[in-house]
Amino acid sequence: MNSNARETVRGKVKTMKVKTIRWAFAGVGGRGRGLMRTTLGMGGVEARAVYDPNPDNLLRALDVAEEALGKRPEGYSAGPDAYERLLARDDVDAVLIASPVPLHAPMATAALRAGKHVLSEVGAAVTIEQCWDLVHAAEESQRIYMLAENACYIRNNLVILEMVRKGVFGDLTYAEGGYVHDLRSGLFRADGSLTWRGELAQNAGNWYPTHPMGPVSQWLGVNRGDRLVSLVSLSSREAGASHLARQKLGVEKAAGLGFANDSNNTLIRTAKGALIDLRFDVSSARPCLSTMHLTLQGTTASYDSRDANSKIWIEGRTEGHTWEPLSEYAEEFEPALWRKWGEEAKKTGHGGADFFSISEFLDVVRTGRPSPIDAVDAATWSCITPLSAASAAAGGQPREIPDFTQGSWNKRRD
Secondary structure: OOOOOEEEEEOOEEEEEOOOEEEEEEOOOHHHHHHHHHHHOOOOEEEEEEEOOOHHHHHHHHHHHHHHHOOOOEEEOOOOOHHHHHHOOOOOOEEEEOOOHHHHHHHHHHHHHOOOEEEEOOOOOOOHHHHHHHHHHHHHHOOOEEEOOHHHHOHHHHHHHHHHHOOOOOOEEEEEEEEEOOOHHHOEOOOOOEOHHHHHOOOOOOOOOHHHHHHHHHHHOEOOOEOEEEEEEEEOOOOHHHHHHHHHHOHHHHHOOOOOOOEEEEEEEEOOOOEEEEEEEOOOOOOOOOOEEEEEEEOOEEEEOOOOOOEEEEOOOOOOOOOEEHHHHOOOOOOHHHHHHHHHHOOOOHHHHHHHHHHHHHHHHHHOOOOOOOHHHHHHHHOHHHHHHHHHHOOOOOEEOOOOOOOOOOOOOO
16 A cells, blocks of 8 residues: 555545545546546546556556656556466555446456455446445455446436435425437447357346446435336347348348347336336347437426436426426536536546546545445446346346345434
């Protein structure tokens, strides 16, 4: 540990009173390097190590670090134990994981057990076992875990959260979340082999649920006063990705790809009786106005972003039964984070949301306050992947959702 740091224990989590946080970066393809640039542009950080099994990705990332900080970190690529050797370093405080999704949970669990704090890209896990492993590793290691779900930091989503907290919506009963855009070209390579996204697309359910589940769960107080209880899920037949694959690869190669479905709809019930309607489709040909849409329904207000123009109706404030732009209320319900850091955040990816994912993690590590998206949240949102697949494969039979809070969902607070 660096000389200006000391460990403290706050609650069950060991935190570090540090001026400088020493990072390792694991998985530095295009997305990982983007997050790396944003991280290294913030004050009080160092890059000590970088891991990627692809030597080209690794070299590009080492160049990024050297350009940002004037010092080249150590690279890890060769050998089956390269990541383990990185984790064995005693000069790494935190690991940012941006590897392919199926590797997120194993890599995060290993890092936590090696005594490192973890910021992980989405989704957090792809099996129930991985979800529980992540929860237990965070508990037992007393290290900080945060899921870098940037959708939770999109300005409009935080405006709605402020409205919910101030009672504008009254009692909440229903929410919709959709992740819908044409991602077919990212499912397979030119030689006909599947990418990690393509491998996940062999799953019959929703294999990328956390973007909509994050904001919706925060609005509904999931794991902090309410919890997800059960789901039912149905999928369409598969057609869209295979159609493009036949055009790009030919009939013979396309026939063996084995995609499971185009569209999936999952209905989720909460302990308090709210209903979440989750839609997922990255395999259908379509123009893309927005990759994500969200709605929220309460007794005194309704919100809808499905046509890419966020709109709201508030009882007693909106005239008549017509929608009005959410922007009319953005100043009144301005999120504190955006009020303070908005201009700085806008210089980074996803409209500034990436900035807040990273800056919030840094603040949690330094102050010891609870992680805003901890391992329990990450597991709860990510378990939709295996459970939706199981339900859809069984013709829509209900599946119980584990209580990753282990009975404390009505006691936990931010």
